[in-house]
Amino acid sequence: MRSHLLLLIVFAFFVSLVFAVITKDDLREQVRFGGLLFAGFVATALVLGWLMFPFPL
Amino acid sequence: MRATAAEQTQTGGLVLLSLASWAIPGAGHLWLGRRSKGLVFLIALPLMFALGLKIQGRLFPFDMSEPLVALAALADLGIGLSYFLAGALGYGTGDVRAVTYEYGNAFVIVAGLLNLLVVIDACDVAMGRK
Numbered sequence: 001m002r003s004h005l006l007l008l009i010v011f012a013f014f015v016s017l018v019f020a021v022i023t024k025d026d027l028r029e030q031v032r033f034g035g036l037l038f039a040g041f042v043a044t045a046l047v048l049g050w051l052m053f054p055f056p057l
Numbered sequence: 058m059r060a061t062a063a064e065q066t067q068t069g070g071l072v073l074l075s076l077a078s079w080a081i082p083g084a085g086h087l088w089l090g091r092r093s094k095g096l097v098f099l100i101a102l103p104l105m106f107a108l109g110l111k112i113q114g115r116l117f118p119f120d121m122s123e124p125l126v127a128l129a130a131l132a133d134l135g136i137g138l139s140y141f142l143a144g145a146l147g148y149g150t151g152d153v154r155a156v157t158y159e160y161g162n163a164f165v166i167v168a169g170l171l172n173l174l175v176v177i178d179a180c181d182v183a184m185g186r187k
Contacts, residue, residue, distance in 0.1 A: 001112060007160045011167070014105045018171045021097045022178050 012041035071183055078179040080137040082172045085179030098175050106136045106143075106168040114161025115151025116144055129162070135169030 001007065020034030078085025083098030110116075117129040133149075134140050143149050149165070152158060181187045 002156050004160070007112070007157065010108070011160070011164060014101055014164075015167065015171070017097065017101055018175070021094050022174060 008045055009042060012038050012045075016041065071180060074183055075176055075180055078176045079135070079172065082137060082139075082175060085176065086182070089179065089182050091182065098172075102136065102168050102172050102175070103139050105164055105171075106139050109161045109164025109166075109168060110143055110148045112157035112161040112164070113152045113155035114149065114158070114163075114165040115153075116140065116149030116165065129166055132166040132169045135171075135173040136165075137172060140169070 016034045016038035019037055020030045024030045024033050074085050074088060077088060081099070082102035083095040083100075086092075086095035086098060088095075116133050117126050119130045120126045151161065155161070178187070
């Protein structure tokens with residue numbers, strides 16, 4: 001498993017899952033909040049990745 | 058003012074609950090009867106920790122001369138017994154040359170920190186705050 005995108009997605013999944021289960025009690029709310037968190041993580045990483053693309057390291 | 062016997066028993070139970078919850082992720086929730094939550098933590102957190110070790114994450118030593126390394130070690134320790142088990146089995150040596158080294162560290166560290174949040178949540182439930 002060397003794909004950075006895949007690892008990012010797996011990481012976002014685990015963190016979203018635990019946060020959703022900690023903060024919400026109802027299953028539907030957990031799915032909704034967890035999904036929102038997961039999408040936020042992935043979208044933010046992609047947007048930041050594109051914004052940083054022109055900058056050399 | 059001295060604590061009453063009931064308060065002492067309650068405090069003792071809370072300490073025991075926190076220890077169990079720290080040692081085995083989700084054990085506190087299972088103890089309190091929140092089975093679905095406990096099972097999610099019991100599966101997800103050790104899996105995240107193991108995945109981090111699999112992709113060359115490192116179990117950081119308690120090196121007080123390097124404050125960031127010591128903090129990372131503290132976060133690693135948050136996962137409980139798995140930390141000692143992995144160390145005893147020779148996992149967590151980490152390979153800094155591996156492409157996934159930093160990802161592995163992020164998985165291992167965050168798994169430990171998330172488990173500490175789970176311990177706090179179990180305490181909140183036990184104290185009737187949630």
